[in-house]
Amino acid sequence: MSILVYINSNGGIHKSALEVVTYGKKIGENVTVITSGSADSSSLSSLGKYGATKVLVDRSLQNDDAQQLTRLITSAAENMNASTIVFSQDIIAKAVAPRLSVRLSAGLISGAIDIPSPDGNVKVNVFSGKAFGSVHVHSSKKIISVLPNSIQPEITGSDCAVEEYNGNIGAPSIKVIDTKKPEGEIPLPEAELVVSAGRGMKAPENWHLVEALAKELGAATACSRPVADIGWRPHHEHVGQTGVAIRPNLYIAIGISGAIQHLAGVNGSKVIVVINTDAEAPFFKAADYGIVGDAFEVLPRLTEAVKKFHATRH
């Protein structure tokens, strides 16, 4: 089984890259990583620790043009006769993996949350996290796109070789005019800890309480749909059925009632903490820990408790 893993290495090696390399190692012996982007050779080489046999890097591709990436990955997959191609299910994978599926006639499993079972079927999230499905691929080659935070990175080896690679990627069909990246924010889908708030915060100027807790925890911030719709928070923070679906280790929901559409986006979270003034809020049914109380009093207290906890550990 030769496995090809694509990672996005723009801006360094992300945790999701370590997850998919580990995934590749768990399903095959010979794991080649293909990447474009700006990460330096020594950080690419460290992917060997997570199971990569070698890393191929094409530095001619700076943006994430889906057609160029498709050509790059196709070329690498054909050269090594890859049986399975692995992606992390992010925005790039959503544009590239389906294109590869058509080009290579390889069945695509998107949203995998586990390694294949002995019969080769793969468990995926469906119905926006309200159910799991088991997918069978009919073609001999397959593509698996793994949801972030589904597998824990594991160190199994040592640094590996990094080779420059020319994937004959051709010209881009899309011209990038401008890129806006908020500095210092943790991308929500990759975050292990998430602090999220809803209409219970009463006004956008109260969000500093949410941000203070997130900062103390090293968490990303998120929000419910009504809050994004009325413009209190940016749309990319909206988690739920029609927003982002996330599966962090810890999800703290403040002043969110827990409508079925919101739960759909967060019920993959390992641990859920709910803070609400209303003891009857449906969210408590999906929670591991619940606090009935006023967010304006509970939040500063919790932030202080986290601060104390961190202080005693250093």
Place this chain on the structure above:
Amino acid sequence: MKILVCISKSPDTTSKIAFTDNNTKFDENGVQYIVNPYDEWYALVRALEIKETLGGNVTIVTVGLAADEAIIRKALAIGADDAVRIDAEPSDAYYTAMQISNYAKSNAFDLILTGKETINYNGSQVAAMLAESLDLPFVSLATKLDVSGTTLTLEREIVGGLQIEELTIPAVVSCAKGMAEQRIPNMRGIMAARTKPLEIIAPVAIEPLTSFVNYSIPNSKTACKMIDPMNMDELVELLHNEAKVI
């Protein structure tokens, strides 16, 4: 501008999700099907806005059986000009994309719009597969789309931010929140939809690449542990020692 909008049916967002036949089939009992929200709210409405400014035609396409015509009539009531139903069960994303691609190949569209994903299978696959099969550029998860002559200017989500991009038609674009506002069809639209052209075409022979073998429902949570709002040290202690997440 000739625009094709691909729509899919999906269960209403409040539907109870259950399975039958030994957990191999989605239980449709009591389920209300709607136009997949991303397809309707963003792709279709933006297509109509472009048509209203620049002129042209908006065609709806769906792969589905006769029972799915209700969602087509809804899309026509919102304002699409005509519709095509490819008469087949959409067995997987590849099968669906190849059927639409086969139709689109013989009908030179300037722009093909889809929603970013369906809310039932969440695969986000059909649009990119369609683009590859038609050898067209594809912009995924666009939150803004403007047309000027043959140039499209788009804003889309990228990993950890936003990107503004330009490309030349024809192209495929998948639409996410921010693209447009939901429209409620009015009585005139609903009446007009009854007589708008709906063409039914036979599918081409395509073998699906994947299939769902079975389904399961996540285990329900054990009872929620309630914590005294005065004692946040206890919560932190539990998150560290019991839940082991911090």
